[in-house]
Amino acid sequence: MGSFLLFEKNGPVVTLTMNQPELRNVLTGNSAVEDFVDACSRIACDPTVRAVILTAAGTVFCAGGNLKDMRRYSEEKVDPITISDEYRRGIQRLTLALYNLEVPVIAAVNGGAIGAGCDLACMCDIRIAASSAYFAESFVKVGIVPGDGGAWLLPRVVGQSWAAEMSFTGDPISAQEALDCGLVSRVVPGEELLEVANKLVQRIVSNPGPALRMTKRLLREGQHMRLESLLELSATYQALAHKTSEHEEAVAAFLEKRHRA
Template identity: 55%
Template sequence: MSEAEPQPVLFSREGEHLAIITLNRPESRNPLDQDTQDALIAAIHRLDTEPGIRVAILTGAGTAFSSGGNVRRMSAAASGPAERTPAQSRQYYRHGIQRIPLAIERCEVPIIAAVNGPAMGAGCDLACMCDLRIAAESARFAESFVKLGITPGDGGAWLLPRVVGFAKASEMALTGDPLSAAEALACGLVSRVVPDAELMDAARAIAARIAANPPQAVRMTRRLLREAWNNRLETVLEFSAAMQAVAHTTADHKEAMAALREKRKPVFRGE
């Protein structure tokens, strides 16, 4: 990326506790190319390392959330995936886009996907990597890999069934057909649909509700929810007991109980 080119991902802070991550290649509908992958992973890492961040919003610049893979580069005769050996392609995915779901999984800060337009292929999967999703009325979603004669290389076959259920995920992945925002709401892919002009305000409102809670309890609850995706009940109960033991010792827990007794608004400091 030359110095004249815009940053592929923007990172900004709003107020004390909110971070906004914006995919910033609107002219090409925010593809998840190598530069964007690197910048997005760096932004996700900042969520855990910058003091005070309690919640983040991920969105796209322009009229698209993300078009997914860069189809132009994919079809380039000299450098496209078809020219790589299978071993090279395996490493390309492992050290490329597959880093994103792992980075989001490890992040402790909840991430809200504000889907402002089409979320196609890997763009749809990126939305599924987030903790919750709200959509503008113009948003569309497609697990469209099959249309290009390929499969989800970014973890979509693991992510999508956990969000919409196996049958709906199968329909989406095997047909590759897009869903409207209303259809995405009906199957649970998103939790809310709002007019385009209201999307970021709606995302900020949800973020504020999350940020108002004790931040350590929010982080531990997010971790429990993530672990519960993959483990048996007995394992999750054991993990829950350990997390709860830690939560009981926090100053924010004591503040919450005191505020409840005193009938006042609590002040949480993340301690």
């Protein structure tokens, strides 16, 4: 991988670690986008991967966009069309790559998740926070809007009211407040964060890989599909699941244990 993102595979689990703590793990003005896109492509092409943990080095999870890099838009008088194209070819590619991963993704948020860093956590399926972590949908504080899809992502995680409050004020919320609004599913001491994330991921990857991927796909599609359409897709996926060797082995093991009991 590139200099920003470390890629480590241990059995069916991939751990991605943002590794520019000196720059607060910002996502622009560096190789972050390409690294994430490449990592997601690598994971998508590897059927042995069943889950991903995303975390960061240092005391900040991700500070979002690089404000120093953004200044060139005004200093160099970059035209609006060019800026729009840079967002489409840049950070928005990261959003699509990470959000559309077929395997479950756990964000282990070790510190501040600010702006696009907050949205990065929302691109994942499960969020666990260190007690020192905080979250801020802070774009409005610097006079911009979420250019990475945050206005679509955040309400689907915390609901419209919390998303509006976070987006309109730009104020940070603590790990405990994030737990209260459903932004994270648990808060743990910082020194236990990766241990808890790894224990959870092991519970996930103990399940059949094909079923995990299809279940995630159904959860994603269920966010915007009609019930009737989702039921039809579920029936199709179920037919595929019934024909996997993993399903046959799991049923046989279950029945054998019940028979022995």
